[in-house]
Amino acid sequence: MKPVWPNIPLSRWSKRLFKSLALFVTSVFLVTGLSVPGYGAAQPTALTPNTAVDAGLDVLIAQEPNTSGNATLYFETQTFTVSVHPRNAQFLSMNVYNRETRQSEQLNAPVTRRDGIISSDWISYDSFGSRAGRRVVYRASGNLRNNQARLEIVEVSTSAVLISQNSISVRDFFLPGANPSPNPNPNPNPGQGDLLNRTLVGFDTQNHSVRVFNDRGVTKMNVYNRVSNQALVNGLTATAEATQVAPYRCWVNYFGGQSFGGAAARYFIRVSGDGQARLEVIAPNGGVLLSEPRINSAPLVTNIPQADRPACFGGGGTVPDGAGLAPFVAAVFGGDNELRQVRQVLPSGSSQGVGGLTCVINPRIENAPQGQFINAAECTDRNDASAVVNFLRGRGLNSRLVYRNFRYR
Secondary structure (H helix, E strand, O other): OOOOOOOOOOOHHHHHHHHHHHHHHHHHHHHHHHHHHHHHHHHHHHHOOOHHHHHHHHHHHHOOOOOOOOOOEEEEOOOEEEEEEOOOOOOOEEEEEEOOOOEEEEEEEEOEEEEOOOOOOEEEEEEEEEEOOEEEEEEEEEEOOOOOEEEEEEEOOOOOEEEEEEOOEEEEEOOOOOOOOOOOOOOOOOOOOOOOOOEEEEEEEOOEEEEEEEEOOEEEEEEEEOOOOEEEEEEEEEEEEOOOOOOOOOOEEEEEOOEEOOEEOEEEEEEOOOOOEEEEEEOOOOOEEEEEEEOOOOOOEEOOOHHHOOOOOOOOOOOHHHOOOOOEEEEEOOOHHHHHHHHHHOOOOOOOOOOOOOEEOOOEEEEEOOEEEEEEEEEOOHHHHHHHHHHHHOOOOOEEEEEOOOOOO
16 A cells, blocks of 8 residues: 655745755755765874974984084984084093984983904994893994994893994094094094003093093093093093002002092002002092992003003012902901801802802901901992891801901001
8 A cells, every 4th residue: 555645735936945945955965974074084194293303303302412513423223313422522421312212211321432342443432321120331333444333232231232233324423543434524533543552551440430641741640430420530640659558569550630529639540460450549648538449341451651560560469359459348257267167158259148249259367457357358339348247147257347448457
């Protein structure tokens, strides 16, 4: 059965009005239906980042503060922008910017120069930092033969190379002894010429970098605090001293400088014939204000003139393993029986039970004006020495912390 539609007669005017309304509704629908999808499609394009602007932003962040054109070594790898700056300066800093994460992993971090770590053709600059909770070294290196560069990130505890990336572009290459820069520049890099050849002694301690060098026939000294990023001694005259005071009797000793922490003091840079080295700061009354041994993770540079060496240099007058040098001693009171006990629980050269310390462990009996005792371990850090004392006390030994000043022996 067909539905019955109502049959309503319309006037000619009503029919025209109905057609106009229908046309209007249809037009609105078409306009709305077409414009809304078109707007949605165009919106993501409007929000797409401008890659050129982002690239410029990366450079600006990496160069904060701006080092472009004033760097000793400036290059980019696939991921990083690296700058060792400033140019032609003794004390350098490092910037390492990660372009993927848009974060500065190093910013004005103090730098230590390393020659020959990769090969004799490379000069490297190290700065310490942390990455993903691990202590690392950022190593920026330049190849003197082809003016190429490389960034390595090395884990300190294991010496494992976590990241190694070669340069994809080099902007500044002003390394000592380098060929002219790849940048358009008619003049060769000034570099630092025979800086290494003029160095008599150079090494690093836990907190300092030291150098004794020849400057136009005058022996001078530099001492740089890497923690505070300050030069404690900068190009002051250094004097070679043939001391008769143990344990430095057969060592090469240079002293110089004038003050430490605002007080009068002298800096002593000491080197033995078997590769030991130490920085000490001594007050006028003989008190040791600072005493730090050389760390083995950095090379020892020696080019000591014969005139500065004592006759017994390199002979039997040296002290094994740096013994008798550190200011904090874990002492045990007793005789031969106690010494045997100490050596059982704390063998020479070990860090058993007290790992990760700055201590030299070589138990032995020592004599001092205050009396005889057993030197179980000696440390450059007071807290480390205290840890050894507690370790020995926990094993029934009568141990105490002893501070050794310059007049100790």
